[in-house]
Amino acid sequence: MTVGNGEKLLLQKFESQRDVDSFVDKIKEEARIVVTGLGSPIPGLNEKHREMSAFVLLAGEEDTEGAAGQFVHPEKKRLDPVVAEAKDLIQKAGYIVNGDVSVPLKAIPEINSLGTSYFLGLSGGQNMTGEEVNSIQKKLFSIYTSAARAGASDIHIDSLPEGCAINFRIYGQIRNYSHETFAVGQQLCHVAAILATEGDPHYEPAKFQDKNMRPGEYTLPHGIQSLRLHWNPGSNGARQCVIRLNKEPRRIRPEDKPFLKAGFTPDHDDAFARFRQKKSGLLILSGPTGSGKTTTLTMNATILYFERETRIAINTLEDPVEQPILGAFQTSVPSSEYRVGLKAMVRSDPDVIIVSEMRDQESSDQAIHASRTGHLMMSTTHCDHAISIPSRIMDMGVDKMNALDASIMKMWVSQRLVGVLCPHCSIPYTEGVKKGLRSQFECESVQNIIPEEYFSNLRMINPVMADKMLGCGKKGCRYGQSGATIIAEVIEPDKAFIKFLRDMETEKAEQYWLDELGGMLLEEHAMLKTAYGIIDPQELLGVSENPGALRKDRILTLLKDKGEKWFGSGISKDKLEEGSTREKTSRS
Ligand SMILES: [Zn+2]
Known part of the structure; x- marks a missing residue:
């Protein structure tokens, strides 16, 4: 252990600010290291400790374990619990305290700031004081x-x-x-x-x-x-x-109808409920990053846990664990190890397994295997539409017979998250178009989808609020939007549907799903929310590359049969989250 020649300087008395200044200067000059600065290597040391204490290594020491230095604390505060705790942490980190120095309290942050610049330099960045x-x-x-x-x-x-x-x-x-x-x-x-x-x-x-x-x-x-x-x-x-x-996760309670609150339709909600009643099978959720997939899986698992009266075992594999799931044993593993993790999960006697992503052939095969052997599996993948989920996993190398096995594929979901218009400050779309706030092209695209009699219902974001973080100032308004809502499509494949896909008849499969299985496209869901003034027409255009291809015969029927029920008066307003519904605006 080297003891520097400046040791005595640390033991002087501090009678004035000048003494403190010269002490700080000495630390600088002799390149002493203040170990307790921001970015300090001492585990557990926090802001509170840093206000009350500092640890200065003697000249010639390195900032490694076993280095000896002086413990600096405020005058007459040597026995203060915070000071004592800081000293304890320093010693636990392997440093040797071979002297106590008492200084005026206000000098301590200054001393620690010297450590800050030292550790910043050490970690390879530019120099900052x-x-x-x-x-x-x-x-x-x-x-x-x-x-x-x-x-x-x-x-x-x-x-x-x-x-x-x-x-x-x-x-x-x-x-x-x-x-x-x-x-x-x-x-x-x-x-x-x-x-x-x-x-x-x-x-x-x-x-x-x-x-x-x-x-x-x-x-x-x-x-x-x-x-x-x-x-x-x-x-x-x-x-x-x-x-x-x-x-921080919100508490999920089945009686709050979390799927409806999130923006799924009552039909979607029923489909999730049917999945939860199965003993085995696979649910695959798709959508871009940030579309709320993890939240959907968490909701489904939590409701399942309540519905089965907590008598089920849930295991998860995540990279990393994002939000706690009630009743689940959650494991953080790098997604490259999902295959190994899944094998271990299956041996862990679970009823439900959640793998946060089917990312390659091996993990997908394992997930399919697990759902075939009596487990309820939930996972996610990246693709635009629910109907493309099997081709997505086949692209990874999963066998067609597995990807298109009606006995295990129970539910395919695709979802997006879009902004909800603030009910207080949004403006009628027709007014915005008249003022030239939206392009003629956009307006024509919207007219191409939304029937004339619903056009006066449309609302758009208020351009005045669009630049204001706190929007119009009403509760929840941010930049003229008051929350986010799910746009989704849900397929519960049956044998006939799967057969179309096996025969590469994707279009026929889609029509069968829409006409016979009561399906609804993502774009149609967005169309309904647009027609009832819940989302901006731009969101509708953003959801699909070709919304004009929507079937005209279905649009009016959906608006009358579903829209009226879901967004008109069918669901009482308090059942939906504030802002995610709107009272009907008068129609011309
Ligand atoms: Zn607002």
Whole structure:
């Protein structure tokens, strides 16, 4: 152990601010290391400890286990529980405390900020002073808080040499929150990495990186359970940091009709109920990232758990576990190990198995095998339409006889998540078109789908509110939208339907599903919600590449038979979440 020649300086008395300043200068000059700064390697050390204590390594020591240093604490506070706890954590981390130094309380944050710049330098980023780190940290937390308040699912920090844009994804759409300089953008990306403690310990700006942030050292905004952070390197030193906000799960209770609340139709709700009554079989859910697939699976599993009076065993394989599922044993594994994980699951005596994704042939084969051997399986995949689910898994290499086996394929679902118009500030679509707020082309596309007699029902987002995070100020309004709703299609394949698909007669299969099995296309579901003023017509056009191909004969029937019942007066308003329904507007 090397004892530096400056040791005595640490033991001096502090009588004035100048003494403190010279002490801090000495630490700087002699390159002493303050181990307790932000980004500190001491597990469990938090902001509270950092306000009351610091740990300074002696000159010549490295910041590794076994290094000896001086423990700095406020005058007369040596026995304060926070101080004692900090000292304990430092020693538990393997450092040797060989001296106590008492300083004025206000000097401690200053000393710790020296450690901050040391650890920032160590982790490969640009140099920042402790003050800069503190100000960036504040900015970052204010971004996190604003994103949580705005109901954002993700934060994008796009830091480019020409400037940095901070965007939120809210109800499925990217909205700009603020702009910063490139320098600040780089610092935000970097400090976000320091504050997130799970994952790659060193920040490497030229690499793809992943980390998680959970409450502990720092508190997360209200309603947020954890943050999942991902960094992408860009050209010319650009950096992107994408932060997923994992919300605290809402309690799911069957009596609240969670599927209807989420935006599924009563027909969909019944289909999920029929699936839950089966003893074995496979449910596959498809949709893009962020379409709420995990939430749908969680709802279905939770309701099942209640319906079977908690007398079932549920096991999950997730990468990673996103939200807790009541009564389930949840396992986080990298998706590359799903195949091995699934084998283990089957041996774990479960009734229900949830695998968060069928990502390759082996895991898909395992999932099919499990559903054939008396388990209720639920999983997801990526494709546009429910009817394409079997071809998607065949593309992975799954045998056609398995992908198209009516005895195991019980339910195929495709879903999207779209914004719900704020009932307080949305405006009639016809008014927006008259004012030239929407293109003639868009209007014609919409007219092509929505029958004339329903046209006056259409509503659109209020352009004045579209740039305001808190919209019109009414409860739940964000940028003129008041929530998100599911647009979905659900297929419960039967033998005849499967036979069409086996014979490669996809179109016939679809018509059979629509006409004989009472099916409804994703686009038709979006059409209904548009015609009743719940979603913006742009969402309808966004759901499908070719909504004009919808069958005209079905549209009017659906509007009269289903729309009236579901969105007219069939479901009482309080059964639906606020904002996801609307009283009928008068028709011309
Ligand atoms: Zn509003």
